Amino acid sequence: MNIAPALFSKYYKNIFKKKWLKKGKDGFYFDFKGAKLPDISDDGNLLPILQHGVFEGTFLFPCLLNDDYNKSVVEFMDQHMGEGPYGYTDGSFDITVKQNDIVIDAGAWIGDFSAYAVSKGAIAYAFEPVEGTFQLLHQAMELNDRRIYPVQKGLADRECEINISVDGCSSGNSIFFERENSTKEKIAITTLDKFVKENNIEKVDFIKADIEGAERDMLRGATNVLKTFAPKLAICTYHLPDDPEVLEKIISEANPDYKVVHLRHKLFAAVVKQ
Structure with a gap:
């Protein structure tokens, strides 16, 4: 039994807005224990995405499980969730966001x-190349004390412009997969290595990636970051059949000190300090 969809359909579908939607001086916004997002409650396409996959992957653990990313908890929940969380801890192997992380x-x-x-x-550098979604991301920046830096670019292994298959503000826009009723939008692409160098970013502590099959290209464009800063990694591995093997190989070649742990749909990686 997949307990997460059942939980949301029977419970959160009815009370989601009542539970998480708050009113501020400038209007309504969602507040997930301090993580604030723009009010998309009237959008029949976006709200279900937030209620289900996004809440499950990003907010279920902090809001309902006290941010407990212990190996035993995550591995159990991973069997009953669509994609699983973006955190994992096993002793000194700690893939969680910390105070002052970049x-x-x-x-x-x-x-x-x-x-x-x-x-x-x-502090988060948030890469989202699609125009409609980027506008909402900019609202999130304002809601979160401007500690989110929106970047309207995609990440890959080269600088270029490409056409992306866009399905409104869906979380699944892709350069690889055509979707029914989708449109094309030209977007700018850069590499993480180039972005970090050009913006004089002194460290990178954590990389989260869910970019619809482009994760391997993003990692190839971040080899210097992986080698120099050894950030914690939480990377989706379910878009392409060979993602688990290919992504681990890229990571290990960039920095052989990485330890990699695979779950059903994500890999977690870190250089464990002795």
Whole structure:
């Protein structure tokens, strides 16, 4: 039994807005234990995405499980969730966002993981190339004390412009997969290595990536970051059949000191200090 969809359909579908939607001086916004997102409650396409997959992957653990990313908890829940969380701890192997971390959010959508990172005391560089989604991400920046830095670019292994298959503000826009009723939008692409160098970013502590099959290209464009800063990694591995093997190989070649742990749909990696 997949307990997460059952939980949401029977419970959160009815009370989601009542539970998480708050009223501020400038209007309504969602507040997930300090992680704030723009009010999309009237959007029949975006709200279900937030209620289900996004809440499950980003906010279920902090809101309902006290941010407990212990190996035993995560591995149990991973068997009953669509994609699983973006955190994992096993002793000194600790893939969680910490105070003062610099976080790279690749595939930021409207800023859910970036907002979570800010709620933990981090700063997030949020990469979201699609125009409509980027506008909502910019609203998330304002809601989160401007500690989210929106970047309207995608991440890959080269600088270029490409056409992306866009399905409104869906969280699943892709350069690889055509979707029914989708449109094309030209977007700018850069590499993480180049972005970090050009913006004089002194460290990178955490990389989260869910970019619809482009994770391997993003990692190839971040080899210097992986080698120099050894950030914690939480990377989706379910878009392409060979993602687990290919992504681990890229990581290990960039920095052989990485330890990699695979769950059903994500890998977690870190250089464990002795």
